[in-house]
Amino acid sequence: MARTRYGRSNDVDEYEQRAGTRQRPTGKGRVKELRPPDPDTLIEGIVVRARGHHYDVLVRDTVTTHPGYGTEIRMCEVRGRLLQEKRMDTLVAVGDTVWISHYGADKGHIERVDERRSVLSRQRPYTNVPAEDVILANPDQVVVVFAATQPEPHLRMLDRFLVVAAANKLPAVICINKIELVDEAATRDLFQVYTTIGYPVLYVSAETGIGLDDLRGVLLDRISVFTGPSGVGKSSLLNAVQPGLNLPIGALRESLQKGQHTTRAAHLFALALGESTFVADTPGIRELGLYDIEPDELGFFFLEFLDYLPDCRYPNCTHDHEPDCAVRAAVEAGAIAQARYDSYIRLLRGEE
16 A cells, blocks of 8 residues: 555545544534544645645546646645644645645645655755755756856856765756857867766757747656756746747746855746656755865765765865875876866855
């Protein structure tokens, strides 16, 4: 029998035993019995936005013959019994698959939360107790969007995005927009180092449609963290991928705030591609994931370093100054790009 984070699916006896049968006055001395809902009546949905103690849940379409999510969104609260089980970690996050009971025209209760397969997270702020603050649940990949020009690509910033993805154990795709404005061959040469490392690199144009089919294929039936610096055309790209989406330019915004305790909230946008295609607006991702990385761990998030790490003399080598460092030897031999190593050193030292 399938399990969820909070109890077993389709087990009415356990559900009733844990939730209990409660009573409350209902006026004129009458008492109304509150029973847990029948698990067979629960509706599956995905949390697309958190609003304080309420969550917008996009309901899966079970009525039509077309599988996937429809357009119905219900504002839901978390059932009290789940709140009693809450510890320090995030109970419900954007991206969670949840099961709800509904009431009224557009409201519901979150009764169950499925096990997460992945997270984009950080240490919960304002506490020294280990506790995970989940920014986004169940992401499948990070799509890092840069522009070929206007603004000029900042490769050290790109490296930082890639480290964040690797630290969160998420595959990354690099998407270069505005390719129609430059010499494509020269731009491909600039980003060739990432292709050599093994990152997929897409060259696209929101203006002319170049490469959009490739981008649709990358996004299809995945939850993608769509991120990148401001001005690179993230919203324009999504509007081009799905005509009629009509995201205002700048809707996928980047927080300019920095620091460990900056508030960040994710928001999922549904795309009409496949059964379950979503992109997530996650402001501030560039700052996520670096605070808990020890100096001797950073090298594990530069993928081209991995083959050389076991050959360093010291197991905690920072690849900066230690003798017999296999990573530095690979840089000197041309097996690791000097620019990528320089980017690593700047991150290691906390430099921009």
